[in-house]
Amino acid sequence: MAFTFAHNNFNVLDLEKSIKFYQEALGLEVVREKKTPDFTLAYLGDKQTPHQLELTWLKDRKKPYDLGENEFHLAFATKDFAGAYAKHKQMGCICYENPAMGIYFITDPDGYWLEIVPAK
Secondary structure, three states: OOOOOOEEEEEEOOHHHHHHHHHHHHOOEEEEEEEOOOEEEEEEEOOOOOOEEEEEEEOOOOOOOOOOOOOOOEEEEEOOHHHHHHHHHHHOOEEEEEOOOOEEEEEOOOOOEEEEEEOO
């Protein structure tokens, strides 16, 4: 039995704010949406790989999600590491830097961490 990777999911409080962040910070675009009276799913992609990030907005959710110790993250590789770093610094979304490893992390509007690594 074989499986292929489909998507990751993050629950968000403000879907439009989150979509704008992912577009500006990482160049992701909405590739499809599913809207119901109670929730909306927005699938974001990079137009280069089949990987998608599913953002879930729940109509009745009013308080921020408890991310616990937030020991999970998604990683994004870029060929323009210096340019990405400058952009994220200007956006004020860098939350952790590890120069010794040559990586840093940004945080989205809901507090999810996203690792930025140089493309190999």
